[in-house]
Amino acid sequence: MTRCINLKIWLLNLIIFTIFAITYGGRLNQxxxxxxxxxxxxxxxxxxxxxxxSLFDGIPNKDFLDGTGLQFKSVTTGKYLCAESGGGTILVANRTTASGWETFKLWRINEATFRLRVFNKQFVGLDGIKVVATSSNTSKTFHIIKENDNSTRVRIKAFNGQFIQAKTEELVTADVSEVNGWEDDDPTVFEMTISSRLxxxxxxxxxxxxxxxxxxxxxxxxxxxxxxxxxxxxxxxxxxxxxxxxxxxxxxxxxxxxxxxxxxxxxxxxxxxxxxxxxxxxxxxxxxxxxxxxxxxxxxxxxxxxxxxxxxxxxxxxxxxxxxxxxxxxxxxxxxxxxxxxxxxxxxxxxxxxxxxxxxxxxxxxxxxxxxxxxxxxxxxxxxxxxxxxxxxxxxxxxxxxxxxxxxxxxxxxxxxxxxxxxxxxxxxxxxxxxxxxxxxxxxxxxxxxxxxxxxxxxxxxxxxxxxxxxxxxxxxxxxxxxxxxxxxxxxxxxxxxxxxxxx
Structure with a gap:
């Protein structure tokens, strides 16, 4: 009963308020x-x-926060990783310049583990050993490993435990289990550029x-x-x-x-x-x-x-x-x-x-x-x-x-x-x-x-x-x-x- 009375009072006030607004609305705005x-x-x-x-100073690995845009240039092909068509198909390593399709947005799981999101909002994953960007599934994670804190050289380790390599310009796979050094002839090495931050x-x-x-x-x-x-x-x-x-x-x-x-x-x-x-x-x-x-x-x-x-x-x-x-x-x-x-x-x-x-x-x-x-x-x-x-x-x-x-x-x-x-x-x-x-x-x-x-x-x-x-x-x-x-x-x-x- 009380609830019903309160509802009626509220409706009556609303009606009065609406009439008042129609009559005097413009005047009340001035x-x-x-x-x-x-x-x-x-x-x-x-x-x-x-x-x-300074609010961000204490974050571990603070270069890799959510939304950071990363671009990866293969040291062997000399070209950038790219989600072909912006997503929905394979990754390639054949772009001479980097823009939207060549930028991967981080989703941070912890300081060392990330998901990689591409231009069309799919996530990077694997089809066998081929690296693809076809899924809305956010469960697939990657590690980004720097040569050292001051270096721009990185490797990307996939959730299958294998390192990603630019095998050719058209074939990017995750099938290298052991790596050594950071030489220019190593297809698992990429030059990383941070293109944007949030x-x-x-x-x-x-x-x-x-x-x-x-x-x-x-x-x-x-x-x-x-x-x-x-x-x-x-x-x-x-x-x-x-x-x-x-x-x-x-x-x-x-x-x-x-x-x-x-x-x-x-x-x-x-x-x-x-x-x-x-x-x-x-x-x-x-x-x-x-x-x-x-x-x-x-x-x-x-x-x-x-x-x-x-x-x-x-x-x-x-x-x-x-x-x-x-x-x-x-x-x-x-x-x-x-x-x-x-x-x-x-x-x-x-x-x-x-x-x-x-x-x-x-x-x-x-x-x-x-x-x-x-x-x-x-x-x-x-x-x-x-x-x-x-x-x-x-x-x-x-x-x-x-x-x-x-x-x-x-x-x-x-x-x-x-x-x-x-x-x-x-x-x-x-x-x-x-x-x-x-x-x-x-x-x-x-x-x-x-x-x-x-x-x-x-x-x-x-x-x-x-x-x-x-x-x-x-x-x-x-x-x-x-x-x-x-x-x-x-x-x-x-x-x-x-x-x-x-x-x-």
Missing amino acids: NPEFKVRAVNLGGWLVTEGWMKP QGEFQVTNGYGPIKAPQVMKEHWSTFIVEDDFNFIATNGLNAVRIPVGWWIASDPTPPWPYVGGSLHALDNAFLWAQKYGLKIIVDLHAAPGSQNGFQHSSSRDGSQEWGKSDESIQQTVNIIDFLSARYARSPSLHAIELINEPLSPGVTLESLNKYYKAGYEAVRKHSSTAYVVLSNRLASSDPKELFPVANGFIRSVIDVHYYNIFDDAFENMSAQQNIDFIYTNRSSELNYITTSNGPLTFVGEWVADWRVKNATKEDFQRFAKAQIDVFGRSTFGWAYWAFKNANLRWSLEWMIKNGYVNL
């Missing part, structure tokens, strides 16, 4: 209580190795393993961001923090392998500190199940992007938003929940993203009528307004755009003044285009006072930072600098403020 002037607490609860390289949450936790990883991550979470940081943020012209979290946080304290428990406790602390120092929090789902963009900051295992390809992954993500909304809805510090960060087009379709955004919005609204719901634009999409049709149906909705003058090669030869002019003209125009009188609010969720300009002066950096604060301050929801702490000092707002580069 004039938020205050403009967000925030900083991202990146690299804290979702690992990004470039932000704190240093995200998956890599750090699986790299350290189930015994060491909990210790390392607990130390990181308790020291990278502390209460004093919130005090510093609140007393230096900021009023909010955007906190990236990973999908595994909803399973704390026993998240799925290889993740470890403890990030939820850290987030709880953040809410306590935010309330104490009068800050608002934007909880940002930065890493979704299966990875929404294949980058390390979405905790991709090997650069693959699997999120949104099934209803199961979407529903799992909705459940995570429901968990976060239920846990923090009553906190006076909760300002917004960002449903997902930087989904990448075309791997994430607009259809699947809109389906998720509708369900994620309802999950937030089930627990809070006041929290803003932030929708992140798709990276690589040509239409910055593509989310407007779905966002216009929501109240207190926000569109998140990220503006960086550093990643695009178009900025390579720009001077300091040209970069500053680009902010006042191009960025201003882009922001104006997505800022409408009755549409969703606009949020520059990530920006940084760094660029490709060489030999820039301190005054140049100051003017560049001021230009972005001026322009991004016109967004109707606000902005958030990336990030508060970073080993790359221009990306650390704490360092930039302390050293006079940014004045808020």
